[in-house]
Amino acid sequence: MKKVIIIGGGAAGPKAAAKLSRLNKDIDIHLYTDLDVVSYSACGLPFYIEGLISDIKSLIIRTPEEFEKQGVKIHLNAKCTKINPNDKTVEIFNILTNEHILVSYDVLVIATGARPFIPPINNVDLNNIFTLKTLNDGIKIREKMQKSKKAVIIGGGNISIELLWAFAKNNIEVNVIEKSPHMLNMLDPEMGELVENYILGNFGNIIKIHTNKEASEFIGDNNKNVIAVKLKEGEVIDTDFVVIASGIVPNSEIFKEAGGILSVRDTIKVDTYMQTNLKDVYACGDVVANYNIVSHKPGWIPLASTANKEGRIVALNINGMKESFHGVLSSVVTKFHNLTIASCGLSETYAAQNGFTPISAMVTKKDKAGYMPDAQEITLKLVVDYYSQKLLGAQAIGSGDVHKRIGTVVACIMSDFRVNDLLHLDLPYAPPYSPTIDPLLTVAQIISQKIYNAFKQN
Amino acid sequence: MKKVIIIGGGAAGPKAAAKLSRLNKDIDIHLYTDLDVVSYSACGLPFYIEGLISDIKSLIIRTPEEFEKQGVKIHLNAKCTKINPNDKTVEIFNILTNEHILVSYDVLVIATGARPFIPPINNVDLNNIFTLKTLNDGIKIREKMQKSKKAVIIGGGNISIELLWAFAKNNIEVNVIEKSPHMLNMLDPEMGELVENYILGNFGNIIKIHTNKEASEFIGDNNKNVIAVKLKEGEVIDTDFVVIASGIVPNSEIFKEAGGILSVRDTIKVDTYMQTNLKDVYACGDVVANYNIVSHKPGWIPLASTANKEGRIVALNINGMKESFHGVLSSVVTKFHNLTIASCGLSETYAAQNGFTPISAMVTKKDKAGYMPDAQEITLKLVVDYYSQKLLGAQAIGSGDVHKRIGTVVACIMSDFRVNDLLHLDLPYAPPYSPTIDPLLTVAQIISQKIYNAFKQN
Numbered sequence: 037m038k039k040v041i042i043i044g045g046g047a048a049g050p051k052a053a054a055k056l057s058r059l060n061k062d063i064d065i066h067l068y069t070d071l072d073v074v075s076y077s078a079c080g081l082p083f084y085i086e087g088l089i090s091d092i093k094s095l096i097i098r099t100p101e102e103f104e105k106q107g108v109k110i111h112l113n114a115k116c117t118k119i120n121p122n123d124k125t126v127e128i129f130n131i132l133t134n135e136h137i138l139v140s141y142d143v144l145v146i147a148t149g150a151r152p153f154i155p156p157i158n159n160v161d162l163n164n165i166f167t168l169k170t171l172n173d174g175i176k177i178r179e180k181m182q183k184s185k186k187a188v189i190i191g192g193g194n195i196s197i198e199l200l201w202a203f204a205k206n207n208i209e210v211n212v213i214e215k216s217p218h219m220l221n222m223l224d225p226e227m228g229e230l231v232e233n234y235i236l237g238n239f240g241n242i243i244k245i246h247t248n249k250e251a252s253e254f255i256g257d258n259n260k261n262v263i264a265v266k267l268k269e270g271e272v273i274d275t276d277f278v279v280i281a282s283g284i285v286p287n288s289e290i291f292k293e294a295g296g297i298l299s300v301r302d303t304i305k306v307d308t309y310m311q312t313n314l315k316d317v318y319a320c321g322d323v324v325a326n327y328n329i330v331s332h333k334p335g336w337i338p339l340a341s342t343a344n345k346e347g348r349i350v351a352l353n354i355n356g357m358k359e360s361f362h363g364v365l366s367s368v369v370t371k372f373h374n375l376t377i378a379s380c381g382l383s384e385t386y387a388a389q390n391g392f393t394p395i396s397a398m399v400t401k402k403d404k405a406g407y408m409p410d411a412q413e414i415t416l417k418l419v420v421d422y423y424s425q426k427l428l429g430a431q432a433i434g435s436g437d438v439h440k441r442i443g444t445v446v447a448c449i450m451s452d453f454r455v456n457d458l459l460h461l462d463l464p465y466a467p468p469y470s471p472t473i474d475p476l477l478t479v480a481q482i483i484s485q486k487i488y489n490a491f492k493q494n
Numbered sequence: 495m496k497k498v499i500i501i502g503g504g505a506a507g508p509k510a511a512a513k514l515s516r517l518n519k520d521i522d523i524h525l526y527t528d529l530d531v532v533s534y535s536a537c538g539l540p541f542y543i544e545g546l547i548s549d550i551k552s553l554i555i556r557t558p559e560e561f562e563k564q565g566v567k568i569h570l571n572a573k574c575t576k577i578n579p580n581d582k583t584v585e586i587f588n589i590l591t592n593e594h595i596l597v598s599y600d601v602l603v604i605a606t607g608a609r610p611f612i613p614p615i616n617n618v619d620l621n622n623i624f625t626l627k628t629l630n631d632g633i634k635i636r637e638k639m640q641k642s643k644k645a646v647i648i649g650g651g652n653i654s655i656e657l658l659w660a661f662a663k664n665n666i667e668v669n670v671i672e673k674s675p676h677m678l679n680m681l682d683p684e685m686g687e688l689v690e691n692y693i694l695g696n697f698g699n700i701i702k703i704h705t706n707k708e709a710s711e712f713i714g715d716n717n718k719n720v721i722a723v724k725l726k727e728g729e730v731i732d733t734d735f736v737v738i739a740s741g742i743v744p745n746s747e748i749f750k751e752a753g754g755i756l757s758v759r760d761t762i763k764v765d766t767y768m769q770t771n772l773k774d775v776y777a778c779g780d781v782v783a784n785y786n787i788v789s790h791k792p793g794w795i796p797l798a799s800t801a802n803k804e805g806r807i808v809a810l811n812i813n814g815m816k817e818s819f820h821g822v823l824s825s826v827v828t829k830f831h832n833l834t835i836a837s838c839g840l841s842e843t844y845a846a847q848n849g850f851t852p853i854s855a856m857v858t859k860k861d862k863a864g865y866m867p868d869a870q871e872i873t874l875k876l877v878v879d880y881y882s883q884k885l886l887g888a889q890a891i892g893s894g895d896v897h898k899r900i901g902t903v904v905a906c907i908m909s910d911f912r913v914n915d916l917l918h919l920d921l922p923y924a925p926p927y928s929p930t931i932d933p934l935l936t937v938a939q940i941i942s943q944k945i946y947n948a949f950k951q952n
Binding site: 341342348376474 | 505546656826910921924925931932946
């Protein structure tokens with residue numbers, strides 16, 4: 037019986053295991069994870085901390101028992117410490133019993149994910165300095181938050197945005213420290229600024245955003261509890277606890293040590309079938325590099341949605357179905373209070389720096405017919421390559437429905453749309469859902485006109 | 495100075511006028527309408543009747559004064575009675591003054607729209623039998639509704655769905671008479687049934703749906719006020735008023751009389767540039783036939799969103815820019831209470847009857863991560879052509895966000911997607927917006943698997 041070993045229990049590994057077990061009952065599937073839980077939604081943690089989700093167990097998508105019923109053997113608290121690609125074995129360390137065992141495989145799937153990046157800040161080992169990755173992290177942060185008045189978040193990305201709202205909603209005074217000029221660096225500066233304006237305009241009483249700033253030191257009391265964060269620029273910010281959300285690093289070390297070839301930012305390099313350079317070794321999920329469909333370059337956009345797609349592809353390929361993964365568009369969405377922030381493809385900034393000649397437009401419009409009482413504003417920016425007239429990316433923020441507009445642009449970019457093709461989109465219209473001319477078509481029309489005018493002038 | 499005459503003041507005519515006036519200041523633009531208002535949103539009328547919109551004037555998109563400022567001359571209460579294509583004139587009848595005038599044109603745009611279809615029912619001229627087309631219709635229905643307890647709606651299409659809710663919300667007992675087996679015949683029967691189940695399950699106390707039934711006679715009292723509707727099947731339904739929403743007919747008579755060539759259901763036949771067979775005569779909006787991108791056949795899907803696109807194309811072409819209109823996908827969306835019903839492309843029923851070999855799947859899933867407290871169910875049906883594996887259509891209903899899924903499918907169909915392409919859509923994911931695997935991808939996976947299984951078996 038063919039033996040498939042899957043290392044990692046986040047999203048990609050469990051998906052590969054579940055799909056493979058459905059496709060083929062004659063495969064012996066084992067999943068090893070160093071955690072005491074498999075298949076949970078890390079993306080749901082900010083909403084648990086916020087208090088929107090009361091039972092953290094609801095973030096568990098599938099229990100070990102459910103996997104066992106499907107014929108997948110789950111090994112918890114079991115950390116893979118070494119891959120031996122020549123004799124096709126992995127070394128597993130049992131965290132509870134301290135035992136080491138050697139396990140053989142016919143096919144190996146590396147889905148070891150990523151871990152929080154810890155920036156070089158002094159005294160990072162003080163108490164009440166957290167990262168957010170596991171269910172236990174979520175529980176600890178929520179518990180500490182409920183006893184606190186002040187928090188500092190290091191980093192201003194997607195997770196920070198959601199945590200920021202979780203804390204603000206719970207009346208915690210929050211300071212965010214972001215070294216870039218703006219939060220959410222997948223956005224162009226003017227869009228990032230709109231997000232900051234919304235946050236400060238509505239919750240400036242308890243939220244402070246420190247951009248272009250870096251933390252240099254955590255200051256503790258006699259009990260080694262953090263009580264303040266010192267910035268490089270000198271300022272000292274009092275706090276009851278800290279969350280470090282400064283990005284992540286891929287857990288690719290054991291793969292590299294086994295002779296595996298890495299890609300950007302130490303992620304694992306895979307081909308379109310999700311195969312690594314090591315024989316019979318696949319990789320998927322947050323640990324692998326993603327081919328970006330618009331930039332035509334490898335990048336790293338670790339997301340649960342992508343991890344699920346890749347896990348499925350790995351299962352199909354192990355089952356001999358030769359399926360390839362097309363790549364990603366860097367699509368992201370995040371939420372602060374009533375504000376949705378979504379984007380896909382390339383920002384204008386990135387496009388200009390990477391060989392494109394971007395032309396863009398931005399509109400602020402109602403998301404529904406203007407006379408509908410619940411119509412909300414959305415600001416939509418579309419980026420197009422001037423010479424090919426192809427869509428490069430879109431960014432949208434607003435209390436209205438921006439998510440659906442970005443989803444539509446995703447389909448258009450993946451279809452190699454030119455900007456004028458957008459004008460023909462027969463999106464379903466009724467007053468509760470959009471204006472007669474959707475803002476997406478409006479912004480496309482503006483760019484189309486700009487290109488036409490530029491063509492006439494040059 | 496080139497003189498452009500536009501006949502019709504709904505959506506397409508005003509759009510053509512506004513766009514043309516922006517493109518070229520050296521054109522003399524005149525718009526004639528038989529109504530006392532231009533450029534209003536008829537689609538908003540059900541929401542005015544419901545009471546969601548308090549001021550009917552908010553449905554007016556642009557006033558005659560605003561048009562005049564832009565250089566467009568608006569002629570209200572001015573009905574075009576004849577087109578003389580040989581000497582390039584139109585005859586205009588002023589409804590207020592009873593005057594007839596002859597107006598010359600260099601280019602004529604016919605945007606005469608459509609009018610309600612009145613089915614052959616006896617005594618249709620009784621009082622309190624309404625159709626819904628103009629602002630005045632909306633005002634009259636709302637006024638009558640507020641003094642009534644019971645209503646009958648003849649016809650079970652999109653408008654009926656919205657009126658049904660408008661009346662139910664205002665505690666009016668409503669009977670709907672629909673001659674087909676189900677309401678909303680753009681849906682497959684099982685989807686139509688789900689809509690009816692929702693309506694009757696939640697509001698069965700005041701709503702009755704009579705499918706497979708036809709009204710044969712209106713019964714009046716001595717004052718010629720309608721008091722009941724008699725069905726062909728014998729039943730008599732008491733009512734205080736009636737709305738006939740049994741479809742529409744195109745106002746294409748003057749065009750036909752002038753030698754114009756018609757298309758399906760007496761709509762005006764146009765080429766991709768929106769030109770008719772008459773020299774220098776364009777047509778756009780509800781009065782023209784629409785090329786259906788999936789069925790490759792002309793059809794008739796009169797919608798304000800399409801009218802706007804076509805009006806724009808007409809303006810560009812009059813200005814010499816040679817732009818073509820790609821066609822429509824029969825995309826529609828409507829709302830009853832919290833339920834959204836949306837569809838695009840071909841239903842399975844239509845596809846099977848028109849030369850395709852449809853294969854379909856239907857899923858009911860949460861629209862957001864299942865653990866989010868505001869996650870709502872959506873039911874999504876996807877229709878694919880078995881041999882080409884291309885997407886043919888989608889239908890979705892639910893209290894969750896179905897509109898965005900159909901919008902995404904629209905972009906995919908317009909890009910000639912195969913069902914497997916859908917599996918790669920990098921839709922932006924976060925728990926408040928979708929499950930990690932969007933229901934759209936789930937239903938595509940099921941069809942993909944069905945096709946694979948069928949391939950293995952045959």
